[in-house]
Amino acid sequence: MKSKTGPQEAIPQQDKDEAIYQALMNAIVEHQLPPGSKLPEEALSGVFGVSRTGIRKVLQRLAAVQMVTLTPKRGAQVATPGVEEARDIFTTRSLMECANLPAVVAHLQPPHLVALGKLIAQEDQAHARQDGPAAIRLSAAFHIQLQAISGNQVLTGMVTSLTQRSSLVIAAYGAPWQHGCRCNDHTHLLELLRQRALPPLTAALQQHFEQIVSSLHFERSGETLPDFARLFAAEKGAAL
Incomplete structure (x- = not known):
């Protein structure tokens, strides 16, 4: 042996x-x-x-x-990323993620809501302890998991790639304190998702991306x- x-x-x-x-x-x-x-x-x-x-x-x-x-x-x-590229990244995310929301709502199950709620809680904690890397990671995970509910693996993979490039944009042009998205926005999105309120959910997600872009300072x-x-x-x- x-x-x-x-x-x-x-x-x-x-x-x-x-x-x-x-x-x-x-x-x-x-x-x-x-x-x-x-x-x-x-x-x-x-x-x-x-x-x-x-x-x-x-x-x-x-x-x-x-x-x-x-x-x-x-x-x-x-x-x-250049300024136009930075804007295009968030414009593309807004188009893709908003267009996929009907499929997200159609496939939504209670465990999905629980999982998203846990991510938001973890993101809140990361911001509270000023853990920038964790906040960025959890913010991206919220968007990826939200889109993954639809079951569209191709789109989810594309969103994953775009969230990575979005992080580059925020690192290049965001304020020093800016780590990912605002937690309150994610909480609001989750509540609208829970209500299956598709039109306001779509509008809120679109506004979410617009606010991110408006907060950026395009200096290299x-x-x-x-x-x-x-x-x-x-x-x-x-x-x-």
Whole structure:
């Protein structure tokens, strides 16, 4: 009988790449890596303990979903959406998410309301303790879960991608205290959803996006070089 003990199996390269991708994506979405932040391959490869080739592949994946820009001779940076792009992102979200609300209401069940209520409570708590990353994550989760009620997986995936890009817009143009959406807006949306009041729900969601855009200050951020070792200390161990 073979012994059950022995050296730990090596983590597949694909899993390492995915862990690094998610770590960088989360740091960008949660504003720990703001727009314009430089992402040098050498620094990141040292932090994560992988080759520059591996880092380059991850950065290319992030560029493909428009979270990172790759420029010859300048390397990679966290993307900074232009003003028109920023407006278009929220306009597209408003069109998609409002148009999908009839399907959301048609598929709505009591457990959905409970789950959304829990997200709002967690979001309130994050704001109360001034936990910006958690507030951003929970705000996005509210919108994604709301749309997921419809059962349209394609649209839900598109909304997920757009919420990530929305976070870039807020990081680039939002006020320093702005972390995701206003909790009161989500509470109001949930109450209208509970009533299955489709016309006012649609109007409230549309106004929600309009208010976000009106709160933005369209001034660009400067370039920075973050402390990667501090940001990704835990992820480095997981990738090894």
